[in-house]
Structures are given as C-alpha cells and as structure tokens.
Amino acid sequence: DVKVTQSSRYLVKRTGEKVFLECVQDMDHENMFWYRQDPGLGLRLIYFSYDVKMKEKGDIPEGYSVSREKKERFSLILESASTNQTSMYLCASRGHALAKNIQYFGAGTRLSVL
C-alpha cells in the first residue's frame, strides 16, 4: 500500500513565523501535491512537483513556497505565517501517468496561526 506521511497532525504557530510542513511518500512517485482545505471552498491546489527540484504553481501559491530535494519528500514552506493561512493542509502523491491519475493523500496537518 502507498503510504504518504505528513510530519505533524496539528501545529500551532505565531504570526510571522516561518513554518515547514513535511510530506514523505514511500512509493517512488514522481508527482507530489500540496492542497489546503477550507470549509465551503473544498481542496485548493497550492503547489505541485512532477520531479525532483521541479515545482509548479497551483491555484493559490501566494505566501507559500515548496522544496523537493529528494523524490520522496515534498516540503511546503510558509515564509511568514499569517492568520489567513490557518487551515487543513493535505499532501498527496501520484505515480507515473499510467497510474490513472489517482492521488494518495496523507492524513493532513491542521495548522493554526495565532
């Protein structure tokens, strides 16, 4: 079974802090994704990566950056956390295009910015 692990289930940070959310997958997947989920807005794509050191902006990249130095790890960085970044963050991975575009999700990180 594919396993996608997010380093923290819950995080509480202060406004202005630099925040790192880590995601690791164990299936050698090329593609990895970061979403945020908010009530009434569904899942919105922040960034995705289709290979090591490659990244693409999603729909709401402002205020975020990402890092993919190794294939199995995809990090989401909040350069200076703000209260409007309080949300549930979901990481997902997907294999090669032949994998039918099914995404495998981590359990999520609920981030509160105070």
Added chain:
Amino acid sequence: SQQGEEDPQALSIQEGENATMNCSYKTSINNLQWYRQNSGRGLVHLILIRSNEREKHSGRLRVTLDTSKESSSLLITASRAADTASYFCATDGASGSRLTFGEGTQLTVNP
C-alpha cells in the same frame, strides 16, 4: 477552468438506505474520480470512471457519468454507519496531472 460541484452539500439517511450524491463539472474531462474523507483525515480514492464509460461498479458503490450533461453520480447502496464521511468528486482534463476537486457532500448515516 473545470470545477466539480457536489449536490447535496449534506445528506442524512438511516442505515440500510441508499445514498446518492451528484457532481457537476465544466469543460471536457479525461476521468472523473470519487474520494472519501473521514473527519479530520486525508482523502481516500474510491473509484475512477473514464470519460468513455457510462457506469462503473465497485462493491456497494455505483458511479454513473453523463458527459453530455457534464455530471456524475455516486450511489452507495445499503449504507452503514461507517459510511459516514465527506465525499468528493475530482476531475482531470487535458492538463493531465492536476485534479480539480468539488466542495464535497457530507454524508451522515444514522444507526
């Protein structure tokens, strides 16, 4: 851009009843998928239907796709309390790797 929208937003039924959730989307798609999310957890893939398919079954799940109406439905038969969760449709189009998710239907199955 395409956007999945589920209907209804919330559904409450008794155990043993069938639950039907609908999804509408815009623009052409390659596939449509349904995912389930238990409270406070990540999403889990349930079933995928290709754009050239009209119906697909998996256990107690039945998915239909009508590309002329740009809509899909997910039917869960003989529901159980453990089916209580949020259900999302997701579509992908010509861009390939990206999925666009709807806002979800919250299903509550009462014992």
